[in-house]
Amino acid sequence: AQRVTQPEKLLSVFKGAPVELKCNYSYSGSPELFWYVQYSRQRLQLLLRHISRESIKGFTADLNKGETSFHLKKPFAQEEDSAMYYCALSGWDDKIIFGKGTRLHILP
Amino acid sequence: DAGVIQSPRHEVTEMGQEVTLRCKPISGHNSLFWYRQTMMRGLELLIYFNNNVPIDDSGMPEDRFSAKMPNASFSTLKIQPSEPRDSAVYFCASSLGSGGDTGELFFGEGSRLTVL
Numbered sequence: 001a002q003r004v005t006q007p008e009k010l011l012s013v014f015k016g017a018p019v020e021l022k023c024n025y026s027y028s029g030s031p032e033l034f035w036y037v038q039y040s041r042q043r044l045q046l047l048l049r050h051i052s053r054e055s056i057k058g059f060t061a062d063l064n065k066g067e068t069s070f071h072l073k074k075p076f077a078q079e080e081d082s083a084m085y086y087c088a089l090s091g092w093d094d095k096i097i098f099g100k101g102t103r104l105h106i107l108p
Numbered sequence: 109d110a111g112v113i114q115s116p117r118h119e120v121t122e123m124g125q126e127v128t129l130r131c132k133p134i135s136g137h138n139s140l141f142w143y144r145q146t147m148m149r150g151l152e153l154l155i156y157f158n159n160n161v162p163i164d165d166s167g168m169p170e171d172r173f174s175a176k177m178p179n180a181s182f183s184t185l186k187i188q189p190s191e192p193r194d195s196a197v198y199f200c201a202s203s204l205g206s207g208g209d210t211g212e213l214f215f216g217e218g219s220r221l222t223v224l
Contacts (some may be wrong), residue, residue, distance in 0.1 A: 006150075034212075043215045043217055044199065046212045086151060093163070094205075095163075095164055096141065096213060097153050098150060098151035099151075100151075101150045
């Protein structure tokens with residue numbers, strides 16, 4: 001069965017410190033992985049997807065098939081990074097499921 | 109483009125009443141998804157459509173929930189009868205792709221439902 005696990009509900013990080021939001025998945029096949037972000041009073045929106053291999057707003061995520069992980073990282077946190085982050089998985093059947101989300105709080 | 113449009117933005121109703129949530133996807137998008145967001149469960153997929161056809165409704169919690177997509181520009185999610193545990197934010201999202209390449213989801217602003 002498809003499953004996305006985000007072990008942390010809340011992550012507090014000081015400004016300027018590194019950030020790592022964890023995501024593990026369960027899927028028998030080759031999924032596509034995404035990170036979505038929801039800033040205060042804004043719509044949920046795509047942050048990045050693993051096939052793009054881009055860095056968006058300083059964030060990167062590498063798909064590790066051996067560990068079935070897709071952790072989101074940023075070397076230096078900024079206050080505007082405070083938001084709710086969701087890891088998502090898409091399979092061959094177009095079904096897109098999300099983890100429970102991690103709220104990132106950047107401390108000044 | 110106004111993006112995905114959902115209505116109503118807020119709904120407060122009493123237990124036992126029927127609730128209908130509406131969604132207009134982005135024109136030209138082939139896939140439409142309904143999600144429910146709660147603190148405890150995060151974002152749960154309820155049902156999704158490809159080219160107006162329901163593909164997977166295994167996430168619909170009970171028979172009280174039903175969803176339709178009569179045409180490419182409109183979808184409804186109905187709860188009848190509603191219960192307090194249905195209180196949540198319901199999101200609609202659409203995407204351009206289908207057939208194994210769904211791509212980016214574009215979300216509406218959500219409908220916040222409170223059942224008293």
